[in-house]
Amino acid sequence: MNLKPISLLVVSSLLLIACQAQERENTKRDIGTLQSKYGVTASNISYTGTVDFRHAARVATPGVVHIRSTYTVDGQENGKNFYGIPDPLRDLLRNDPFFKQFDFQFPERKYKVVPRQTAGSGVILSSDGYIVTNNHVIEGADEIEVTLYDRHSYKGKVIGTDSQTDLALVRIDANELSYITFGNSDSVEVGQWVLAVGNPFNLASTVTAGIVSAKARNINILQDQNAIESFIQTDAAVNPGNSGGALVSLDGKLIGINTAIATPTGVYAGYAFAIPSDIVKKVVDDLMNFGKVQRAVLGVIISDLNSELSDELNIKRTTGVYVNNVLEGEAAQKAGIRKKDVIIAIDDMATDSSPELQEIIARKKPGEKVKITLIRNGKELKLYATLESPKEKTIAAGAGKALLKELGVELQEISNEDKQKYSIKNGVIVTRLYAGKLSEYTDIKEGFIITSVNNIPIKSVDDFISAVGSQQGGIMLEGIYPGDPTIYYYAFGMQGSSG
Numbered sequence: 001m002n003l004k005p006i007s008l009l010v011v012s013s014l015l016l017i018a019c020q021a022q023e024r025e026n027t028k029r030d031i032g033t034l035q036s037k038y039g040v041t042a043s044n045i046s047y048t049g050t051v052d053f054r055h056a057a058r059v060a061t062p063g064v065v066h067i068r069s070t071y072t073v074d075g076q077e078n079g080k081n082f083y084g085i086p087d088p089l090r091d092l093l094r095n096d097p098f099f100k101q102f103d104f105q106f107p108e109r110k111y112k113v114v115p116r117q118t119a120g121s122g123v124i125l126s127s128d129g130y131i132v133t134n135n136h137v138i139e140g141a142d143e144i145e146v147t148l149y150d151r152h153s154y155k156g157k158v159i160g161t162d163s164q165t166d167l168a169l170v171r172i173d174a175n176e177l178s179y180i181t182f183g184n185s186d187s188v189e190v191g192q193w194v195l196a197v198g199n200p201f202n203l204a205s206t207v208t209a210g211i212v213s214a215k216a217r218n219i220n221i222l223q224d225q226n227a228i229e230s231f232i233q234t235d236a237a238v239n240p241g242n243s244g245g246a247l248v249s250l251d252g253k254l255i256g257i258n259t260a261i262a263t264p265t266g267v268y269a270g271y272a273f274a275i276p277s278d279i280v281k282k283v284v285d286d287l288m289n290f291g292k293v294q295r296a297v298l299g300v301i302i303s304d305l306n307s308e309l310s311d312e313l314n315i316k317r318t319t320g321v322y323v324n325n326v327l328e329g330e331a332a333q334k335a336g337i338r339k340k341d342v343i344i345a346i347d348d349m350a351t352d353s354s355p356e357l358q359e360i361i362a363r364k365k366p367g368e369k370v371k372i373t374l375i376r377n378g379k380e381l382k383l384y385a386t387l388e389s390p391k392e393k394t395i396a397a398g399a400g401k402a403l404l405k406e407l408g409v410e411l412q413e414i415s416n417e418d419k420q421k422y423s424i425k426n427g428v429i430v431t432r433l434y435a436g437k438l439s440e441y442t443d444i445k446e447g448f449i450i451t452s453v454n455n456i457p458i459k460s461v462d463d464f465i466s467a468v469g470s471q472q473g474g475i476m477l478e479g480i481y482p483g484d485p486t487i488y489y490y491a492f493g494m495q496g497s498s499g
Contacts, residue, residue, distance in 0.1 A: 059252025121245030133244030160287030183253030198245025210236030230359035238272035299330020335385035408436015
């Protein structure tokens, strides 16, 4: 009788048992790490090594609502007036001297009311009906309908909005509601499990899971010229209708408000972005108590440090926030911050990128004192700045000349007569071009009328300076040439943002 195969079988079985025991020990160790870092209880995790999302879903789902916004849109009947004359020709004839001499009257255009609806999500923050959502979900709405998890519907009232963070606070007349408590978005780590809860495609109370893919993402999606973007990036599936919904940790606490997706198709393609809960909490508190956000500024024009700048400064690190300019009379200048300084921390929180710095400042209030750690001439310094409220035309006053010089352009505001002549509502005209970014990277010509920057309408030279100076990354100029009906676009890179 040959016993060799049986012996091998016994040895293999013993090795398998030993491996399984070691795997259980590793799993227990991993669970201990989750418990200590994220407050996850053992009941949330199976010792088989699989993560259980049921607790988080039970906690978060009743606290997420469906929001339907209704707008009244003036839609012109058939696109023509009573005489069948298309609008552009009608407006031209109305101002024609030939018709004016006969006091010829064109009747006003006939319109019909066209209702339009959009849908999104919201998160209940208190038992008495305060709900946070995205500003773009309810902006300009005539009516807001809020439907709870139990399908009860209420009329929503806007308490306040903030376009710079794309957040809005809405309230419904209800009590004893289920709500989601705030978590700490600062403690969130890349690789951590998260759940997205919302109403994609009007599918009520949908839960998807993923991990945190990155933090402090700036994707240049918000169109406010002073927008604050420091998104949490996840791979949890988020689609149209999820906007304003909850991003929660495994203990069911709110760590972000789902806001955007990066996609070539308009639906989920692997990347979603949420506003960190620490920013949400600050904005909501201000809207609730003051009706608007009490925003603080440091008064610097900044960009990310890179290897080229590191070589120029003769420093070894390549992470940090490079100070392109310091605004005159602002908190940074008063604190002693200088151009070409590299800010590496605020209140001992690392600022490896511009969005991280902006996120930290966004959570502060005017009058707060902050400790700033920076590198200057290769040495680390600590300075203290008292943050201030934003001043009107801050960027224009403090850095406008330097910015225009960098672009190599002189601008002039167009007259009301020219606005009427060229059928535009706003714009500034390029009166002179010289050596700079515009002539180097675009084919723009003198005489071009800039009507918008990154979809921000430009009404004055100060508007242009603020719009360009507050952006980081790509800049898109839109406008026309006098006498040419074509709309032209010019794009170039512009490193720098305000904080």
